[in-house]
Amino acid sequence: MAVRISMKVNGKPASAEVEERTLLVTFLREALRLTGTHVGCDTAQCGACTVHLNGRAVKSCSMLAMQAEGGDILTIEGVAKADGTLHPMQAAFKEHHGLQCGFCTPGMVMNAIDFAKSNPHPSEQQIREALEGNLCRCTGYHNIVKAIAAGAKAMATAS
Amino acid sequence: MGAPLIGARIQRKEDYRFLTGAGQYTDDVTLPGQTYGAFVRSPHAHAKIKSIDIAKAKAAKGVLAVYTGDDIAAAKLGGLPCGWLITDVNGQPMKEPPHPILAQGKVRYVGDQVALVVAETQAQARDAAELVDVDYEALPAVVDAVKARAKGAPALHDIAPDNTCYVWAIGDKAAVDAAFSKAAHVTKLELVNNRLIPNAIEPRAANGSFSRADDSYTLYVANQNPHVERLLMTAFVMGLPEHKVRVVAGDVGGGFGSKIYLYAEDVAVTWAAKQINRPVKWTADRSESYVSDAHGRDHQTVAELALDKDGKFLAMRVKTTANLGAYLSTFASCVPTILYATLLAGQYTTPLIHCEVTAVFTNTAPVDAYRGAGRPEATYVVERLVETAARELKLDPAEMRRRNFIRNFPYQTPVALLYDIGNYDATLDAAVKMADVAGYAARKAESARRGKLRGLGYAAYIEACGIAPSAVAGSLGARAGLFEAGEIRVHPTGSVTVFTGSHSHGQGHETTFAQVVADRLGMAIENVDIVHGDTSKILFGMGTYGSRSIAVGGTAIMKALDKIIAKGKKIAAHLMEAAETDIEYDRGVYTVKGTDKKKMFGEVAFAAYVPHNYPHDKLEPGLNENAFYDPSNFTFPAGTYVCEVEIDPDTGKTKIERFTAVDDFGKIINPMIVDGQVHGGLAQGIGQALTEGCQYDANGQLVTGSFMDYCIPRADDLPSFQVDTRETPCTHNPLGVKGCGEAGAIGSPAALMNAITDALGVKDLPMPATPQTVWRALQNRTAA
Numbered sequence: 033m034a035v036r037i038s039m040k041v042n043g044k045p046a047s048a049e050v051e052e053r054t055l056l057v058t059f060l061r062e063a064l065r066l067t068g069t070h071v072g073c074d075t076a077q078c079g080a081c082t083v084h085l086n087g088r089a090v091k092s093c094s095m096l097a098m099q100a101e102g103g104d105i106l107t108i109e110g111v112a113k114a115d116g117t118l119h120p121m122q123a124a125f126k127e128h129h130g131l132q133c134g135f136c137t138p139g140m141v142m143n144a145i146d147f148a149k150s151n152p153h154p155s156e157q158q159i160r161e162a163l164e165g166n167l168c169r170c171t172g173y174h175n176i177v178k179a180i181a182a183g184a185k186a187m188a189t190a191s
Numbered sequence: 192m193g194a195p196l197i198g199a200r201i202q203r204k205e206d207y208r209f210l211t212g213a214g215q216y217t218d219d220v221t222l223p224g225q226t227y228g229a230f231v232r233s234p235h236a237h238a239k240i241k242s243i244d245i246a247k248a249k250a251a252k253g254v255l256a257v258y259t260g261d262d263i264a265a266a267k268l269g270g271l272p273c274g275w276l277i278t279d280v281n282g283q284p285m286k287e288p289p290h291p292i293l294a295q296g297k298v299r300y301v302g303d304q305v306a307l308v309v310a311e312t313q314a315q316a317r318d319a320a321e322l323v324d325v326d327y328e329a330l331p332a333v334v335d336a337v338k339a340r341a342k343g344a345p346a347l348h349d350i351a352p353d354n355t356c357y358v359w360a361i362g363d364k365a366a367v368d369a370a371f372s373k374a375a376h377v378t379k380l381e382l383v384n385n386r387l388i389p390n391a392i393e394p395r396a397a398n399g400s401f402s403r404a405d406d407s408y409t410l411y412v413a414n415q416n417p418h419v420e421r422l423l424m425t426a427f428v429m430g431l432p433e434h435k436v437r438v439v440a441g442d443v444g445g446g447f448g449s450k451i452y453l454y455a456e457d458v459a460v461t462w463a464a465k466q467i468n469r470p471v472k473w474t475a476d477r478s479e480s481y482v483s484d485a486h487g488r489d490h491q492t493v494a495e496l497a498l499d500k501d502g503k504f505l506a507m508r509v510k511t512t513a514n515l516g517a518y519l520s521t522f523a524s525c526v527p528t529i530l531y532a533t534l535l536a537g538q539y540t541t542p543l544i545h546c547e548v549t550a551v552f553t554n555t556a557p558v559d560a561y562r563g564a565g566r567p568e569a570t571y572v573v574e575r576l577v578e579t580a581a582r583e584l585k586l587d588p589a590e591m592r593r594r595n596f597i598r599n600f601p602y603q604t605p606v607a608l609l610y611d612i613g614n615y616d617a618t619l620d621a622a623v624k625m626a627d628v629a630g631y632a633a634r635k636a637e638s639a640r641r642g643k644l645r646g647l648g649y650a651a652y653i654e655a656c657g658i659a660p661s662a663v664a665g666s667l668g669a670r671a672g673l674f675e676a677g678e679i680r681v682h683p684t685g686s687v688t689v690f691t692g693s694h695s696h697g698q699g700h701e702t703t704f705a706q707v708v709a710d711r712l713g714m715a716i717e718n719v720d721i722v723h724g725d726t727s728k729i730l731f732g733m734g735t736y737g738s739r740s741i742a743v744g745g746t747a748i749m750k751a752l753d754k755i756i757a758k759g760k761k762i763a764a765h766l767m768e769a770a771e772t773d774i775e776y777d778r779g780v781y782t783v784k785g786t787d788k789k790k791m792f793g794e795v796a797f798a799a800y801v802p803h804n805y806p807h808d809k810l811e812p813g814l815n816e817n818a819f820y821d822p823s824n825f826t827f828p829a830g831t832y833v834c835e836v837e838i839d840p841d842t843g844k845t846k847i848e849r850f851t852a853v854d855d856f857g858k859i860i861n862p863m864i865v866d867g868q869v870h871g872g873l874a875q876g877i878g879q880a881l882t883e884g885c886q887y888d889a890n891g892q893l894v895t896g897s898f899m900d901y902c903i904p905r906a907d908d909l910p911s912f913q914v915d916t917r918e919t920p921c922t923h924n925p926l927g928v929k930g931c932g933e934a935g936a937i938g939s940p941a942a943l944m945n946a947i948t949d950a951l952g953v954k955d956l957p958m959p960a961t962p963q964t965v966w967r968a969l970q971n972r973t974a975a
Binding site: 051053061062065066067068069070071072073074075077078080107108109111112116118122125126127129131132133134135136137138141156157159160161163164166167168169170171172173174175176177 | 202203205206207208209210211212213214215216218219221314390391392393394442443444445447474476477478696697698699863864866867870871872873874875897898899903904905906907909911912935
């Protein structure tokens with residue numbers, strides 16, 4: 033059965049007819065063509081699909097699009113400023129070489145931004161534990177950890 | 192002319208698109224009229240297909256077509272080819288069983304592809320795939336390579352009744368045996384190099400389309416070498432001319448070897464696209480990747496090292512059984528032979544080496560190159576032997592290595608390779624210092640006071656990269672050349688587009704290669720763009736694997752640059768009314784020797800495209816050159832890794848306290864990127880040693896088929912790494928580069944297992960050294 037869903041995505045209203053079983057990530061990627069949110073697994077382990085729902089990081093592969101009805105979604109496409117300037121967390125990933133193939137990166141950045149909001153001065157161990165739900169196969173996490181520490185600091189300074 | 196770009200930590204040009212979600216990976220490409228494919232895969236490790244009923248699937252909502260092996264046979268599509276012919280000890284060619292696009296009457300591993308369903312949506316295709324009714328007659332299966340050779344083991348292929356693909360050997364066996372009989376000491380280990388599943392975070396994907404307008408195909412695919420993909424698919428499987436097929440591998444989310452190969456799915460969706468005259472996209476889910484991506488490693492080895500009383504190596508004897516899985520993947524045959532046994536000299540002067548390799552078919556996923564490909568297996572053998580021998584002879588393991596280092600170059604090993612250059616003392620000494628080995632005893636005592644076990648382990652690895660001199664590879668059985676191609680297109684106002692046959696799937700070529708070009712042309716890096724991954728744009732390419740990109744692809748670019756600069760010299764001579772022999776060039780500036788006359792590279796480029804004042808009688812207009820480069824030797828990156836662990840005897844949990852890596856990659860273009868490559872390699876090697884291990888049950892069911900069962904390292908499984916480099920430039924390429932992509936994965940398993948066995952006081956322990964494995968070893972030690 034098709035259902036009509038409506039929500040705010042990256043500040044703009046979005047709605048579509050989707051099958052009830054449609055996952056949020058499928059809605060974002062297929063209906064809205066926001067392909068920056070990735071699918072890297074089918075067991076909610078890798079975190080490549082992480083987006084923000086009402087300001088909190090969620091795995092968009094693990095919820096139905098219907099469950100986000102009326103919600104406020106932020107994807108990686110909506111993180112930089114309108115003029116293209118990178119968010120401090122994105123800039124920190126670039127500065128510290130926190131990405132290689134780029135596939136896990138959107139999920140990493142979305143999780144890191146949410147984490148840094150409540151942990152403005154995280155320790156290395158806190159960052160490593162916060163990455164439990166985000167898998168990277170390229171970087172060995174070394175530079176991701178550095179990037180998140182720097183990004184958190186930059187976010188705290190900016191706010 | 193700005194500061195030198197070679198050697199600079201320049202931020203990556205590709206990052207902006209990845210950080211803003213603007214990357215274009217294969218699954219992100221949706222074409223007009225897009226349809227979706229889903230594969231029906233075998234649930235059995237070994238079975239006959241008695242019948243396939245597709246009626247229900249065909250009638251399901253949205254379904255456009257269902258194809259089985261019969262359709263593939265009727266279309267006369269060939270099987271997947273193997274790119275490397277190994278000749279066995281009796282001079283016979285290896286056994287090459289057919290590897291069909293869709294199963295022909297039999298399935299040979301769980302995940303073997305049986306049918307393709309095409310539908311309007313992915314969900315419809317997957318639903319309908321469930322409705323394909325395959326009647327299987329299950330057969331006994333065998334998953335262990337040694338057991339597969341036993342009498343009475345089930346045979347996978349008619350042409351290999353003993354499941355043996357080949358028995359191959361290298362070295363002088365009689366001389367090795369004689370040396371062993373006279374040795375003062377022999378160290379022997381029985382080692383298992385555990386099977387790994389690559390797990391690039393982007394699952395494999397392919398999107399095939401066909402145009403009736405010009406009778407041509409386009410395949411978007413997550414692949415590391417699009418030209419080779421096209422060559423294999425057209426010439427060997429589909430019988431098509433290459434100019435009618437375009438292969439695009441745009442952004443690729445990690446490869447690690449698993450995306451080198453031509454897979455059946457790539458062919459099936461391309462062929463199906465023509466049948467239904469619409470594009471067909473297939474994207475693996477993770478579960479599918481686990482069963483169907485080519486796996487890595489899976490060796491069982493008996494290794495022996497003969498030494499004299501002073502710890503000098505006299506000879507090495509190695510016997511390996513390698514599991515190839517159910518079929519020969521694209522480069523499967525060369526991994527446990529050419530890329531393995533030739534590295535057994537390591538960094539040492541061992542004068543005599545013999546290695547025999549038996550390669551075996553089993554009811555498991557095909558096994559092929561995975562980060563390091565043969566070289567991690569070789570390093571594991573050599574460095575576990577060396578460290579064990581040092582313990583047995585009560586010698587300091589660093590000192591033992593120093594006594595045996597090669598110091599005179601070039602050095603001909605007894606296993607075919609000719610090392611051009613190296614400085615193994617430099618990396619070992621630096622690693623010992625950086626790891627503070629001097630303070631280890633105090634740290635060990637401190638751990639002991641807390642009831643913890645501390646261990647230290649070394650690995651001094653070598654690898655052969657920059658594959659390869661085509662003539663050498665050809666003489667060893669390669670069915671392809673292994674050169675690389677590059678093209679420099681200088682635009683009229685002096686900016687540059689570079690086309691490379693190398694492929695970046697995380698390595699940062701768009702930055703590193705641009706640094707090389709911008710440095711040589713004396714321009715800002717923003718004025719240079721690198722294009723890769725599209726057969727319609729790039730003249731040719733052999734792709735990226737074996738840490739070959741900078742050494743072979745980078746050199747091809749340098750050769751094309753030479754031609755650009757040489758042509759520019761002629762133009763500059765004309766413009767400055769000087770003899771060509773008097774023109775000098777340095778980073779973007781042409782000068783006339785002994786004068787203050789000069790022309791900038793941009794002026795010369797402009798003159799080439801607006802040739803009003805131009806030597807038309809001697810020179811064509813335009814400034815665009817290409818080059819093919821075939822290396823004269825391999826490159827030999829080497830280094831020393833030191834790992835220090837602390838083990839909690841109550842839980843068996845291993846904590847890596849320090850991991851130090853000092854590598855010699857020759858000249859380094861971008862140290863930031865090189866460090867990142869080492870970090871990633873270390874994580875994969877540590878994963879092999881600590882957390883990762885592919886397991887099939889006795890019936891051939893994959894037990895470790897998800898991220899919940901197969902543990903790739905999480906952030907809190909790993910330490911921050913201490914990395915550094917020493918530079919001994921490669922002698923036979925103009926950049927002096929060696930390659931850095933695989934080193935971390937090659938050296939780290941041995942260093943880690945040497946540390947763990949040291950902490951536990953045991954001779955050997957199987958990888959992965961999970962808490963359970965370590966805890967059991969401790970209990971056994973206590974009991975013994």
